[in-house]
Amino acid sequence: MSVPLHIHPPDYQIQPNDRFSQLQQYPVLVWFTGLSGAGKSTLANAVETALFQKGFKTFVLDGDSLRSGLCRDLSFSQVDRFENMRRVGEVAKLLLQTGTIVVCAFLSPFRADREIIAELVGKDRFLEIFVDCPLEVCEQRDVKGLYQKARLGEIRDFTGIDSPYEPPLQPFAIVKTAELTLKDSIEGLLVKILPKIKY
16 A cells, blocks of 8 residues: 555654664564464563563564554454554564564464565564474464364464465574473574674
8 A cells, every 4th residue: 555645754853873872772673483382472572581681672562462452453364464464564663763672473474474574674674583393283382272273163264274384485593492492592592683783
């Protein structure tokens, strides 16, 4: 959708670089993608906590929190999933302009949708992290019983069951949560993320 002709971007007196300098950090969008139950939210919150404790300004955007507010009018159809991702991308873009390091945990099953977000915020700021976990392990971890409901037909368009998941082709990092401890996963990710955000 194009921007109406009478809408003009504001001319801010304080530029993003001014905020980056004040905060002494470069903002990035750390994007966790993977199947439901893979461990995205756990990793996202642990990474944010680790960065926060190191003095960085951070914020987590999580699928459930967005869908209970900003995106609660959307279904899980492919069209609405695209719109959900578009809204998340716009929110993340605004937060990045404040200098905030944004950490996202979204299933985001389609490569095209993730590519649009990368283009929106800037590919150099989009750190795509593939939370790689076998489907059978994700089902074992499913305390909400979502996979079982999907297999019974009670939930439709459920990723991994009757809707596809497209893994990243060239992710910034891969975390195999069925093989690594949370501590080892976070330590490995911080080694990669910190050089990207240090001012």
